[in-house]
Amino acid sequence: MRALARRIAVARGAGDLARRMYANGQATVRQKSSAIDLVTAADVAAENFVREALERLYPGVALWGEESNQPPAQEEFWLLDPIDGTTNFARGLPIWGVSVALLHYGQPVVGVVDFPLLHERFTAMAGGGARCNEEPIRTFEGDAADDQQLLMKCTRTDKRLHLRTKLKSRICGSAAYHLCKVADGAALVAVEATPKVWDLAAAWLIVVEAGGVVTTWRQEPVFPLAAVSREYVGAETPIFAAANPAILREFLEGVVFLNKS
DSSP states (O other), X not given: OHHHHHHHHHXXXXXXXXXXXXXXXXXXXXXXXXXXXXXXXXXXXXXXXXXXXXXXXXXXXXXXXXXXXXXXXXXXXXXXXXXXXXXXXXXXXXXXXXXXXXXXXXXXXXXXXXXXXXTEEEEEETTSOEEETTEEOOOOOOSOOOTTSXXXXXXXXXXXXXXXXXXXXXXXXXXXXXXXXXXXXXXXEEEESSOOHHHHHXXXXXXXXXXXXXXXXXXXXXXXXXXXXXXXXXXXXXXXEESSHHHHHHHHTTEEESSOO
């Protein structure tokens, strides 16, 4: 648990740094690969903070961050999204967080996602359950959905899928937050059309350790990452996350693919 506490402290420190920059209006935006792929000064500063802190705590363990775009050769490495929800951050919305995961042979074994302005910090260790603010969390345990329960989705979901569902849709602008809301039982399902591996790694572990399921749109496991391939930089991994297999089965009965990818 001490090791997890150290990793939580690193994510909290990066979140505090980003929070100060957010409060001071330091959200200068530039585009990366497209008009919807944004980066701010806080993304870069938070990534550098985490990199330096982890190098001090765990010398020799590589880190791959969203802003570095250098997949490591090692079979154990840190995977970081310095600000998941960059558009929210840049536009003054508080739903954004720092996501840190440790991967061992392609499998997340530690996950921390800290949402500093929401005062929600989600953590998980493989085999150790999931927590929010140190309290254990579980996914919804029922086997049927109704129209008073929630579906989290990204803005691009409706361009690729037609969803016939009883669930009320919510778009919060952070893939990690959408998954964490499945983990804590607030939502029953999350759909993400274009997430990258750094968006998913920590939140995936949190959902699974809370009792949920996460799968690609092809109904294949998301992790472990293939050891023979490092082509993750530009790869999108469309996913469904659900509270449990029964909820996922019911949801998938109403899914129509408009543009498979």
